Amino acid sequence: MPKYVLEILKTLAAGGHEAWCVGGCIRDSLLGRIPEDWDVTTDALPEETLALFPGRAVPTGLRHGTVTVRLPGSNPVEVTTYRVDGAYHDHRRPESVSFTRSLEEDLKRRDFTVNAMALGLDGTLRDPFGGQMDLRRGILRCVGDPDRRFQEDALRILRGLRFAAVLGFSIDPATADGLHRSRALLEEIASERIWAELQKLLCGKAAAAILREYPDVLGVFWPEVLPMVGFDQRNRHHCFDVWEHTLRALEAVEPEMVLRCTMLLHDIGKPSCFTMDAEGNGHFYGHPAVSRDLADGMLRRLKCGNADRETVLRLVEWHDRNIPRTDRGLRRALRALGEEDLRRLLAVKRADNLAQAVEFRGMQKEINLAEDMMNRLLEEKACVSLGQLAVNGRDLTELGYAGPAVGQILNRLLDAVVEGVAPNNREALLQYIQKMETSK
Structure with missing residues (x-):
């Protein structure tokens, strides 16, 4: 626990109040990760917290009992009064809150058991819902009734998938059922919030496994994904359906948002481009351009930043394009894409090929050759x-x-x-x- 957090807990305790670190910082600490930030919960009312930190605290959410404290040279810490939430009419935030003197009542309103633990100044861990055991078992489980938790705040649906993907956790069966049942509530959530969670989900170590189980959740805001699920490619180069190929390609690239997003969307246009020849072989003529157009609309819908969107679209459009393994071919590609995006494109091509049938993965040698040639041209400072x-x-x-x-x-x-x-x-x-x- 950082010294500035200890100081806040000590000051609240000296004022006669209970105070605990709570939420994600405790989860991450128990997992051996360094918390991004620290949150404190207390039985002190907001005005009492403000009085204990004169000149160092500002009211940032008095309606919900939150005061932000910043000690000299430290990060800001949100200090929130124990509370019980009122009704949620917008599936995002409670219409009202009431303050309580019970830590357990405060923890009871939280989303998942691994986020409903509190650590005291003396090292005491309060864990009334079994969060520590769920951490050890690698399970994500709602506090109480999953349907109620997701009805209260629909963003928890996507946060749950994100936590499971990032932590590599499985999702408790009752919580999983609630996620599927409540998925339509995501229609009530601002697109910017969805995009923020989706980016983190895609970069999680278990992103492919989670997306494999929950395409119906993704389909609420990106219905273009759903036709890929189970779509037989009927092509000897592909032993997987379009969705499974997509997921295997996604997990074959580094956990970098642009690359992961590119792999998720690179074949989004395949179902609408499908044709079959007289021998029964499936073809997807023109699918890169169709995928690019669909991806453009999807990313705009979630308010993806222009720079990232344009990079993803460029890579989607180029993912199936042949780059001749010649100096001229590589110079042309460097001229069109630049070094950074050409390196990304080679990573995309490598992952795409690795997700094909085993007997057709020989393109790896050609991709390596292209990368070697590119490196030599760059070392020679070729004009591009x-x-x-x-x-x-x-x-x-x-x-x-x-x-x-x-x-x-x-x-x-x-x-x-x-x-x-x-x-x-x-x-x-x-x-x-x-x-x-x-x-x-």
């Missing part, structure tokens, strides 16, 4: 961007060019260098400009 050109806008201005023509000619010069038509040499490029002019 405007900033690397041996001429610049000033050179063209001195030749009399102005306005949009400057950018157009620079791009044509870069294309010539990338294609191997002209060397990246100032004199050679200036001569190339002259040839361009005489050929008009």
